[in-house]
Amino acid sequence: MPVSQDGTAYDLIGPEDAPLVVLIHGLGLTRHSTWGQIVPSLAQEFLVLSYDLCGHGETSLPTGPVRLTQLAQQLIALLDFLSLEGGALIGFSLGGMINRRVAIDYPDRVTALAILNSPHERGEEQQKLVEDRARTTSSGGPGASLDVTISRWFTDAFRTNYSDQVALIRDVVLANDTNNYAAHRQVLAEGVVELIRPDPPLTHPSLVITCQNDTGSTPAMSHAIAKEISGAETIIIPNLQHLGLIEAPSAFADPIASFLRKKIS
Secondary structure, three states: OEOOOOOOEEEEOOOOOOEEEEEEEOOOOOHHHHHHHOOOHOOOOEEEEOOOOOOOOOOOOOOOOOHHHHHHEEEEEEHHHHHOOOOEEEEEEHHHHHHHHHHHHOOOEEEEEEEEEEOOOOHHHHHHHHHHHHHHHHOOOOOOOOOHHHHHHHHHHHHHOOHHHHHHHHHHOOOOHHHHHHHHOOOHHHHHOOOOOOOOOOOOEEHHHEOOOOOOOOOOHHHHHHHHOOOOEEEOOOOOOOOOHHHHHHHHHHHHHHEEEEEEO
């Protein structure tokens, strides 16, 4: 397992001379659990870098505070360690906040963005509710309300017919360090406000995707993200929920690959 100098676990797969694509997972998950079915297809055409966020999977726990800025810096440090100038950043959920933060802070390191099932402006009242809920439930750890969370992530049919895959995701979430999970959950709740209507606005080629029935990263949010990025494309995948990426990976991999071929190849 390759690890950077600051303890970030990663995989780098694909043709060395191909354009770089970086995959950034979401809260409580890992690079393997999120992207395992997508990396092989992308790595046929692109050099694919996937990594575990601070304290997730095989990456060391952070030594300082966890903020969206620090999570962006984790990726930049990894790129520097690997002597990679930059690439297309594909971020899921919290990862779709991290890649936007990187694009704001380090625009020259980003060739394109794909923002998947990622939250955006919630409105003042809803934003307060989300932040309060993240604070008050953090003591319960990653297992708190996990059954309810799983029901929001996967469709009923998938939970019934692919219970083994659902169980694997459950185990990945439960393996998280309680304090680190709470810190990242707070970033997911609070960090959105840093990304709304950035000034100057983002201008990178961008693809914004979510699922029709994702209640936390809604179609309206994806349209709002795209509206703030000149020329951004939006795709709403029917019927699926927050983890449609895992439930139906080809529904994401195909449009992402098509977008990358047009924008960075």
